[in-house]
Amino acid sequence: MKLLHSGKVRDVYADGDDLILVASDRVSVYDVVLPTPIPDKGRLLTQLSLWWFEQLADLVPNHVVSATDVPAEFAGRAIRCRRLEMVPVECIARGYLTGLGLKEYERSGSVSGLQLGPGLVEASKLPEPIFTPTTKAPVGEHDEFMTYAEVVDKVGAETAEQLRDITVRVYRRGAELAAERGIIVADTKIELGWAPDGTLVLGDEVLTSDSSRFWPADSYEPGRTQFSFDKQYLRNWAAGTGWDKQAPAPEVPAEVVEMTRARYVEVYERLTGRTW
Numbered sequence: 001m002k003l004l005h006s007g008k009v010r011d012v013y014a015d016g017d018d019l020i021l022v023a024s025d026r027v028s029v030y031d032v033v034l035p036t037p038i039p040d041k042g043r044l045l046t047q048l049s050l051w052w053f054e055q056l057a058d059l060v061p062n063h064v065v066s067a068t069d070v071p072a073e074f075a076g077r078a079i080r081c082r083r084l085e086m087v088p089v090e091c092i093a094r095g096y097l098t099g100l101g102l103k104e105y106e107r108s109g110s111v112s113g114l115q116l117g118p119g120l121v122e123a124s125k126l127p128e129p130i131f132t133p134t135t136k137a138p139v140g141e142h143d144e145f146m147t148y149a150e151v152v153d154k155v156g157a158e159t160a161e162q163l164r165d166i167t168v169r170v171y172r173r174g175a176e177l178a179a180e181r182g183i184i185v186a187d188t189k190i191e192l193g194w195a196p197d198g199t200l201v202l203g204d205e206v207l208t209s210d211s212s213r214f215w216p217a218d219s220y221e222p223g224r225t226q227f228s229f230d231k232q233y234l235r236n237w238a239a240g241t242g243w244d245k246q247a248p249a250p251e252v253p254a255e256v257v258e259m260t261r262a263r264y265v266e267v268y269e270r271l272t273g274r275t276w
Contacts (some may be wrong), residue, residue: 001071008033009042009210015080018065022078023205027260029235030245031137036252042077044264044276049205050079051272052174056206059173060166063193063203084193084203089151090134090143091163093171096186097124098213098226101132104145113147123186123215123222129171131164132187162200163192174207181270183229184220186213209264229267234260 001013001020008028013020023042027034046067053062063081070078094101094111097120101111109115112132120126133151134143151160167190175185189211191204205211214229225236237256243249252260265276 009045010204017083018080019083020070020074020078021081021204022074024077027210027231027234029231029238029249031143032245032247032249034234034238034249034252036257038257038260038264040261040276041264044268045205045208045210046077046079048208048268048271052207053202055177056170056173056202059169060192060202061195061199062206063201081203082195082201084195084201086191086193086203087155087159087163087200088136089146089154089163090136090189091167091192092132092134092187092189093129093167094132094187095126095129095171095175096184096213097126098122098186099232100145101187112145113149121223123220123224123226125222129168129175131167133163133167159200166190166192166200166202170202170206174212178207178214178271179217181273182217183267183270184215184217184226186215186226188212209267214267229263229270231260233263 001015003011004014005012009024009026011022011024013022023046025037025039025041027038027041050064050067053064063084064079065082066080069080097105102122104111105116105120111130114130133146135146137143148160151163170190171185171188174188178185188207190202190206192200193203195201209230212230213232215226219227234256238249241250269276
């Protein structure tokens, strides 16, 4: 195997015609990798992604070749997958207004160029899920919102329409299945790439605690910050330290690490019905 790329969270190896995608226990907030890992995080994200790939298989093909035919040292946290030419757009769907989407709305009344109605607050549910793409920034830099027209300029009208359609359909399916388990999916980010035959294929991770915001439905209340089963808890901790959101990031205290891990485990168990 040959290491091709080491990202914020994942390492990618070449193995013949396939890739081995390895999820580490590294965690990033505000596009900066924290110096403290979250134990089991890589395995949790990998196993949750594999579960979701199965639930979404009839909507969009995925990159999975095998979850077991991987080097022993990466067992449980790696996927053997096919090579894709990744789309240079972060594909994000939002069903609720929070995070950077809320900040953009408060600044301009819109998100990714989509005008939203007046009076929306933290965690407001949107009338319909919206496609709010961003750029794919290099490590250490920040993604920026893109308008749909900018996506068209980047990848062409036909591909842009496919990206929007697939992203929203994946969000709707994910939100529907999660709702049956008492979980709100506020938003999610997916990665798509072209297979050699020109098909758009779902890659990387999908509907995990790193790529989505998960809230318990029984305590949902717009107008305030929601309890989250994702790394928003870690983002909130980091923001509260006074850190300037530039590298290097501060060390994460043990109790914050454990609380973060517990939230990753709980949402995995609630969504999949499996015991970690």
